Amino acid sequence: MxxxxxxxxxxxxxxxxxGGALGKVISLASTLVMARLLSPADYGLMSMAMVLVGFxxxxxxxxxxxxxxxxxxxxxTEVNGCFSFSILASLxxxxxxxxxxxxxxxxFNNPALQPMIAVLASNFVFxxxxxxxxxxxxxxxxxxxxxxxNISGLFLQSALALVLAWNxxxxxxxxxxxxxxxxxxxxxxxxxxxxxxxxxxxxRAALGLVRYGLQVTMTRIFWYLYNNADKxxxxxxxxxxxxxxxxMALSLATLPTSQIxxxxxxxxxxxxxxxxxxxxxxxxxxxxFTRGIAYVTYPAVIGMLMCANELIGVLLGKEWMPMLVPFxxxxxxxxVRSVDPLLSQVLxxxxxxxxxxxxxxxxxxxxxxxxxxxxxxxxxxxxxVAWVVVYPLLSVRLLYLxxxxxxxxxxxxxxxxxxxxxxTAAMAAAVFAVRMALLALGMPALPLLVAEILTGAIVYVGxxxxxxxxxxxxxRQVMLDLGISKQRLERWPFNRAVHP
Numbered sequence: 001m002x003x004x005x006x007x008x009x010x011x012x013x014x015x016x017x018x019g020g021a022l023g024k025v026i027s028l029a030s031t032l033v034m035a036r037l038l039s040p041a042d043y044g045l046m047s048m049a050m051v052l053v054g055f056x057x058x059x060x061x062x063x064x065x066x067x068x069x070x071x072x073x074x075x076x077t078e079v080n081g082c083f084s085f086s087i088l089a090s091l092x093x094x095x096x097x098x099x100x101x102x103x104x105x106x107x108f109n110n111p112a113l114q115p116m117i118a119v120l121a122s123n124f125v126f127x128x129x130x131x132x133x134x135x136x137x138x139x140x141x142x143x144x145x146x147x148x149x150n151i152s153g154l155f156l157q158s159a160l161a162l163v164l165a166w167n168x169x170x171x172x173x174x175x176x177x178x179x180x181x182x183x184x185x186x187x188x189x190x191x192x193x194x195x196x197x198x199x200x201x202x203x204r205a206a207l208g209l210v211r212y213g214l215q216v217t218m219t220r221i222f223w224y225l226y227n228n229a230d231k232x233x234x235x236x237x238x239x240x241x242x243x244x245x246x247x248m249a250l251s252l253a254t255l256p257t258s259q260i261x262x263x264x265x266x267x268x269x270x271x272x273x274x275x276x277x278x279x280x281x282x283x284x285x286x287x288x289f290t291r292g293i294a295y296v297t298y299p300a301v302i303g304m305l306m307c308a309n310e311l312i313g314v315l316l317g318k319e320w321m322p323m324l325v326p327f328x329x330x331x332x333x334x335x336v337r338s339v340d341p342l343l344s345q346v347l348x349x350x351x352x353x354x355x356x357x358x359x360x361x362x363x364x365x366x367x368x369x370x371x372x373x374x375x376x377x378x379x380x381x382x383x384x385v386a387w388v389v390v391y392p393l394l395s396v397r398l399l400y401l402x403x404x405x406x407x408x409x410x411x412x413x414x415x416x417x418x419x420x421x422x423x424t425a426a427m428a429a430a431v432f433a434v435r436m437a438l439l440a441l442g443m444p445a446l447p448l449l450v451a452e453i454l455t456g457a458i459v460y461v462g463x464x465x466x467x468x469x470x471x472x473x474x475x476r477q478v479m480l481d482l483g484i485s486k487q488r489l490e491r492w493p494f495n496r497a498v499h500p
Contacts, residue, residue, distance in 0.1 A: 043174075101114045101115075123179055164177065252316075268342060268345050288474075298423075305331035310448050340395050
């Protein structure tokens with residue numbers, strides 16, 4: 001693996017990772033407080049509104065950002081045309097969403113949704129302002145700026161939502177905070193990017209980028225449909241309270257993984273585009289990124305699964321205990337879902353968005369059918385089972401497409417995850433044993449949760465030090481790339497590492 005490129009990539013991940021970690025702390029703290037200020041019904045209303053807004057939102061930039069990152073040579077006229085197209089498309093979509101807000105409210109039998117959807121649609125116009133500038137920040141790997149924009153926007157969103165919720169705005173506190181954050185992030189991207197529009201012409205020159213962007217957009221739409229079919233079905237069949245419970249379970253289950261996965265895909269997008277004609281390097285980076293994601297996400301999701309009772313009871317309160325089963329199922333799904341987006345990014349970055357579109361269309365059809373069947377048979381529990389059983393099977397097909405596109409062996413892919421899975425299994429066994437022993441002694445929930453977390457962390461880190469010397473070597477290399485002196489890394493435990 002090219003050391004200079006590796007070092008640049010690691011530093012980019014470091015910038016995004018630091019911002020992401022701080023963002024997750026803010027998000028978690030905000031979520032825990034908001035869960036006590038708002039009801040599951042309030043969260044359910046916001047989730048219903050976002051189903052339509054999120055779907056139409058995929059057409060807002062029609063994948064222009066991804067197309068700009070993927071293409072190696074761009075003319076000024078093309079980029080100006082992309083910016084103009086984004087603005088025009090956002091105005092059309094704003095009007096369309098406002099018109100559809102009434103039928104959407106009728107579909108869910110909840111008139112309160114109509115004004116919420118109309119206000120949320122303003123996000124399209126705000127988001128279009130930052131589409132091209134943000135794409136250039138990512139293309140040029142200025143991830144320190146990207147991280148700053150993201151963390152500032154998240155802080156604004158969390159603070160505003162808390163203030164509004166405290167003052168009795170209910171579900172509207174989530175709406176106004178979301179819109180304000182979107183506007184702030186777009187202005188921030190425009191301010192920090194070196195690119196500025198020089199003309200509002202160039203629509204014809206931008207057609208090539210728009211066409212490729214549409215392929216990416218179709219992929220994202222199909223992905224969105226099968227990832228939100230569960231919310232549509234639950235909201236329609238079971239109502240906004242069960243949907244609020246399910247949405248909170250999904251938010252909590254993906255909290256430790258979404259940022260890590262998003263971070264890796266953001267950094268890998270321009271990197272994979274650069275390496276698309278160098279298969280050995282591309283394969284090496286795919287495995288490196290995948291294993292790096294798994295080292296963080298696998299113990300996180302399984303750790304949450306093992307202490308789910310205490311985690312939900314202590315952090316959210318007894319009102320949220322019905323989310324226990326869907327939360328556990330979604331944690332299991334997180335093993336696959338945390339690394340799959342990286343494979344999708346490989347296909348996008350290597351110009352195979354059409355293959356990814358076909359795959360996501362298949363997923364949309366299969367998962368929607370499975371979710372409907374699960375909901376009709378066993379409500380929330382049935383939807384959870386559908387995700388756990390069907391989604392991992394579909395992911396094998398995605399890996400096959402990546403293998404055909406890059407020459408990466410499917411066996412090598414699974415083998416790179418084996419040491420992480422083994423360490424995670426050892427951690428889970430230790431946490432389970434400690435939990436059973438302390439429950440028998442009658443330990444209260446809060447100290448029990450602390451004991452479970454400490455046990456899991458100690459056993460997981462200890463296992464890697466003792467039995468996974470290659471993984472320890474990769475951690476050592478990352479620390480070297482971040483600027484830590486080689487002398488400091490000659491001590492225990494890094495003196496046990498096998499250098500990659």
